[in-house]
Amino acid sequence: MSSQTNTKHKVTVRRLAEMKQAKEKIVCLTAYDASFAQVLEKTGVDVVLVGDSLGMVIQGEETTLPVSVEDMLYHTRCVAKGLKNALLVTDMPFLSFTSEEEAVLNAGLFMKQGGAHMVKLEGGIDQIDTVTALNKNGIPVCAHLGLQPQYVHKIGGYRVQGREADAAQKMLDDALALQNAGADLMLLECVPASLASKITEALDIPVIGIGAGADCDGQILVLYDILDISLGIRPKFSKNFMASASGIEDAIQQYVTAVKNLDFPAVEHVFS
Ligand code: KIV
Numbered sequence: 001m002s003s004q005t006n007t008k009h010k011v012t013v014r015r016l017a018e019m020k021q022a023k024e025k026i027v028c029l030t031a032y033d034a035s036f037a038q039v040l041e042k043t044g045v046d047v048v049l050v051g052d053s054l055g056m057v058i059q060g061e062e063t064t065l066p067v068s069v070e071d072m073l074y075h076t077r078c079v080a081k082g083l084k085n086a087l088l089v090t091d092m093p094f095l096s097f098t099s100e101e102e103a104v105l106n107a108g109l110f111m112k113q114g115g116a117h118m119v120k121l122e123g124g125i126d127q128i129d130t131v132t133a134l135n136k137n138g139i140p141v142c143a144h145l146g147l148q149p150q151y152v153h154k155i156g157g158y159r160v161q162g163r164e165a166d167a168a169q170k171m172l173d174d175a176l177a178l179q180n181a182g183a184d185l186m187l188l189e190c191v192p193a194s195l196a197s198k199i200t201e202a203l204d205i206p207v208i209g210i211g212a213g214a215d216c217d218g219q220i221l222v223l224y225d226i227l228d229i230s231l232g233i234r235p236k237f238s239k240n241f242m243a244s245a246s247g248i249e250d251a252i253q254q255y256v257t258a259v260k261n262l263d264f265p266a267v268e269h270v271f272s
Pocket of ligand 1: 210
């Protein structure tokens with residue numbers, strides 16, 4: 001597949017809402033540096049996440065917990081240099097939003113010094129006050145439900161969330177509450193496809209899935225997983241796009257096209 005030059009306009013919160021309405025799939029991917037960011041930009045990725053997955057794929061840690069605000073700020077700055085139109089989202093790392101004041105301060109750093117357009121934070125109903133405070137201060141928020149890697153020691157491993165009826169209902173309730181508190185985007189990780197579909201239908205804001213089935217408004221994966229260079233085993237919900245690609249840019253372009261054309265995720269990437 002040949003590379004394409006991206007000629008689109010800036011992706012904004014409003015544009016993402018329009019894409020949901022128009023049933024146009026939102027393509028998201030993680031990045032951690034300027035060089036990869038410019039390839040994502042060129043291939044038409046809509047949303048670029050500086051994920052705290054950088055703790056695992058860049059720093060070689062076993063979990064995301066050691067990642068600091070300084071790490072996130074550094075990588076956000078790097079990624080911002082490579083982007084032009086894509087929306088840049090930065091993860092709030094573990095224990096960087098223990099109070100509303102701390103959340104606003106750190107999210108403010110990512111936006112003012114890093115160039116982020118939005119922050120992402122893990123947590124359900126417990127984070128309502130924080131999301132409200134961020135919203136009140138003009139900071140766009142992506143809420144993150146389902147598998148929340150920062151809670152890995154609380155939940156005892158990385159596993160699919162929301163399979164039981166009460167957990168599924170709680171996730172739906174949390175999603176609605178986060179939206180009402182002002183969240184602009186929702187990320188669902190490792191959630192049964194039927195539940196993700198229900199939440200996507202129930203919410204007005206766009207829902208981005210990772211291991212959450214094909215009915216979400218968009219998809220996200222970890223860049224190094226699709227390039228098959230992550231340490232350890234590639235998760236079931238991901239796909240090695242390098243396998244049939246002529247190079248890195250082609251692999252990323254294939255991912256973008258597959259999401260836009262509803263070819264990814266396929267049945268083997270989905271949880272029931
Ligand atoms: O940190 C990250 O890369 C993430 C993805 C799993 C979406 O949150």
